[in-house]
Amino acid sequence: MLDPLVLLALAGVGLLAGFVDAIAGGGGMISVPALLSAGLPPVAALATNKMQSVIGTAMAVLTYWRRGFIDVKKLVVAIVLTFAGSALGAFAVKQIDTGLLAVLVPIALIAIAVYFVFAPNLSDADRTARLAFPVFGPVMGFVIGFYDGLFGPGTGSFFTIGFVTLFGFGLTRAAGHTKALNLVSNSAALVVFIFAGDVVWQAAIAMAVGQVAGGYIGARAGIRFGARLIRPLVIVVSIAMALRLLFAG
Secondary structure, eight states: OOOHHHHHHHHHHHHHHHHHHHHHSOTHHHHHHHHHHTTOOHHHHHHHHHHHHHHHHHHHHHHHHHTTOOOHHHHHHHHHHHHHHHHHHHHHTTTSOOTTHHHHHHHHHHHHHHHHHHOTTOSSSOOOOSSOHHHHHHHHHHHHHHHHHHTOTTHHHHHHHHHHHTTOOOHHHHHHHHHHHHHHHHHHHHHHHHHHTOOOHHHHHHHHHHHHHHHHHHHHHHHHHTHHHHHHHHHHHHHHHHHHHHHOO
């Protein structure tokens, strides 16, 4: 039984994490340490974080969709393959040594940050796509979904860079579609955690309350300020995640 003040603090953390996650991803950098500080074991902290994160992400997705920044029909096949990839990654995590990813992923995240710093004409305007989304969007969803089930950190940044560089999406539309596929990949892993009984529901519900508010406010802020907010936040989050992975433990 968690102390009511701890639950209140977790709700506040959920709000902040949801806000950041709705715009640039990486909310887990805020929420997971908070759950560990509240005394949850590592597996329970990860499972509880997935639960509250899915709820906040769902609110962000709903907000982006209602404002016209997500084309659900275009995403149907990508959604199916993202879920399949994430489920397969969650199954494979016990079979594959992820040690190499702990080195390669920070390098990729820093590369994404550098791209967003120096790339010209990154705005909310769509550009010419390099690849056809109906063919290669589902492939991207499966690959990044598999990575999310297997390892996880930086998934939002990888989706965003894919939508922008491969498919020519403007940054706000990329953020909306990123949250949609991220919701799918997180849900696949969450199913595994729920059936394993790893979710601490008290903490999850408290943080979910904050996540709903944070996801809504963050999505609205992303829509209102567009590239002016999304671009710098993606840079900051990507670098922060890279440093956390490089120097963790």
